[in-house]
Amino acid sequence: MTAYLVGHEFEPKVFIINRAALVAYANASGDLNPIHQDEEFAKSVGLDDVIAHGMYTMALAGRYVSEIAGSSAVKEFSAKFIKPVVVPVNTDVELNVSGKVTESDGGILKVEVTATCGGIKVLGMAKAVISLS
Amino acid sequence: MLNPDLVGRTFVGANSFTVTEESISEFCLAIGEPNISVAPPTFTIKVTLAESESLLKNSGLDWTRVVHGDQRFHIHRPIVAGDQLTCSSTIENARAVAGNEIVTVRSDLHNSENANELIASSWSTLVVRA
Numbered sequence: 001m002t003a004y005l006v007g008h009e010f011e012p013k014v015f016i017i018n019r020a021a022l023v024a025y026a027n028a029s030g031d032l033n034p035i036h037q038d039e040e041f042a043k044s045v046g047l048d049d050v051i052a053h054g055m056y057t058m059a060l061a062g063r064y065v066s067e068i069a070g071s072s073a074v075k076e077f078s079a080k081f082i083k084p085v086v087v088p089v090n091t092d093v094e095l096n097v098s099g100k101v102t103e104s105d106g107g108i109l110k111v112e113v114t115a116t117c118g119g120i121k122v123l124g125m126a127k128a129v130i131s132l133s
Numbered sequence: 134m135l136n137p138d139l140v141g142r143t144f145v146g147a148n149s150f151t152v153t154e155e156s157i158s159e160f161c162l163a164i165g166e167p168n169i170s171v172a173p174p175t176f177t178i179k180v181t182l183a184e185s186e187s188l189l190k191n192s193g194l195d196w197t198r199v200v201h202g203d204q205r206f207h208i209h210r211p212i213v214a215g216d217q218l219t220c221s222s223t224i225e226n227a228r229a230v231a232g233n234e235i236v237t238v239r240s241d242l243h244n245s246e247n248a249n250e251l252i253a254s255s256w257s258t259l260v261v262r263a
Binding site for chain 2: 031055059074075080
C-alpha cells in the first residue's frame with residue numbers, strides 16, 4: 001500500500017473532449033439532452049455552442065481519481081459545475097486535471113481535484129475520499 | 134415551480150435497474166476507463182438522473198430549463214455486473230435564489246434482492262433557470 005502525505009500532488013493529466021466523445025457519453029449514460037450534441041439546438045436555447053455534460057467532465061475527473069487506488073477505492077466524490085466546457089465542432093478540447101492530498105488518516109485519503117479548460121476552472125470544490133485499505 | 138409540499142417526500146422507483154456487463158463496459162469506454170470489472174464512481178448517475186428527471190417533471194418542474202449545479206456520490210460498495218438496484222428519491226431541499234429555483238434530490242440505491250443493503254447514495258442539485 002502506497003502511503004501519501006498531506007500536500008502530495010498527483011501527476012496532472014490531460015483528457016480530450018470532442019463531439020464524438022460527447023455522443024458516446026450520451027449513449028452510455030442515457031443523458032441525451034441535445035445541448036450536448038446538437039449545435040443548432042444549443043444555440044436555440046441561448047448557449048454559444050455545444051457544451052459537455054457536466055457529468056462527463058466529472059466522470060473524467062473520476063477516472064483520474066480512480067487511477068490513485070482503483071475505482072473500487074473511491075468512497076465519496078463530489079463537485080460543483082461552475083463553468084460549462086464548450087466543445088466546438090472538429091475540435092479537441094483539453095481538460096487538465098490535477099489532484100492534491102488534503103488529509104491522510106488511517107488509510108483514508110482526501111483528495112482535492114482541480115479541473116480546468118483553457119486555464120478556467122470548470123469544476124468547483126471537487127473532492128474525493130479514497131480508501132487505501 | 135415545485136410544489137413545496139413535496140420537499141421531504143420520498144418516491145420509490147417502480148422498476149429495478151439491472152447492471153449488465155455491457156452497461157459498465159460502455160460507460161468505461163465512453164470515459165476511457167480501462168478497468169471494466171467494477172462500475173466507475175459516477176456510473177450511478179445513469180440510474181439516478183433519469184429517476185430525478187421523471188420525479189421532477191411529474192412534480193411540475195420545467196426540465197428543459199434545468200442545469201446541473203452540483204453532484205455528490207457516497208459509494209458504500211462498488212457496483213458490479215449482476216447487481217439489481219432500486220432507486221428511491223427524496224426531494225431534500227427546494228429554494229428560490231435570484232429567480233432561479235434550486236432543488237436538491239437525494240437518490241438512494243438499494244440492493245433489490247436485499248433491501249437492507251444501501252449500495253450508494255447520490256445527491257444532485259439542479260437549477261431551474263428563470
